[in-house]
Amino acid sequence: xxxxxxxxxxxxxxxFAWVPPTLARVLVGLDFFHNGRAxxxxxxxxEGRFREWGIPAPxxxxxxxxxxxxxxxxxxxxxxxxxxxxxxLCVTMSVAFLTVEIESFDWAVPLSSPALAYLCILVWIAVYxxxxxxxxxxxxxxxxxxxxxxxxxxxxxxxxx
Numbered sequence: 604x605x606x607x608x609x610x611x612x613x614x615x616x617x618x619f620a621w622v623p624p625t626l627a628r629v630l631v632g633l634d635f636f637h638n639g640r641a642x643x644x645x646x647x648x649x650e651g652r653f654r655e656w657g658i659p660a661p662x663x664x665x666x667x668x669x670x671x672x673x674x675x676x677x678x679x680x681x682x683x684x685x686x687x688x689x690x691x692l693c694v695t696m697s698v699a700f701l702t703v704e705i706e707s708f709d710w711a712v713p714l715s716s717p718a719l720a721y722l723c724i725l726v727w728i729a730v731y732x733x734x735x736x737x738x739x740x741x742x743x744x745x746x747x748x749x750x751x752x753x754x755x756x757x758x759x760x761x762x763x764x
Contacts, residue, residue, distance in 0.1 A: 624734025631724050632679030635692060639672025656702050668695050679728070682737020689728035696722040 642649045646665055653661035653668075672695065675688040700708075700718040714720045733739050 621735045624728070624731070625736045627724050628679050628682060628685065628728055628733050628737070631721060631728075632676045634721075635672045635676030635679065637676070639669050639674070639676055642669035643673055658698070658702055671695055679733075682733035682739045685733035685737060685739050686729050689725045693722060693725045693729060696725060 642665065646669065649669070650661045650665045653665050658664050671691050675692045678684050678688045679692075696718045700716060700722065704716045704718050708719075709715050714723075
């Protein structure tokens with residue numbers, strides 16, 4: 604009975620393995636796109652915030668961050684250049700965490716920090732890729748460039764030590 608349930612669970616997990624990376628990538632992409640667009644629409648206000656937070660060269664930095672969030676978010680939604688964009692957004696979230704959120708960070712509730720929560724998802728995308736339902740995967744597969752399946756697929760019993 605347990606073996607049957609385990610087998611069913613493994614089949615269902617394999618069948619729907621595309622759902623978690625797709626949801627994570629699309630939702631984070633949408634959020635970054637909207638945040639980047641808000642910054643882009645009011646660069647002077649965000650430049651003032653960057654200055655208050657002590658971020659170096661706020662006039663330049665706000666443009667770079669707004670563009671990275673806008674373009675990076677737009678690319679993450681369909682899964683284009685996902686690893687590259689996730690890595691770039693990791694930099695912006697690391698700076699946001701270290702300059703804005705660290706002073707009020709509650710180590711007892713780590714994901715109460717939006718920057719840290721985003722950083723965790725972005726690191727995952729940068730390492731494991733955008734998932735099977737993405738333009739990255741589609742294009743690279745057609746070009747014969749895409750290699751082995753993502754390492755998040757469970758190993759079969761014959762592969763276990």
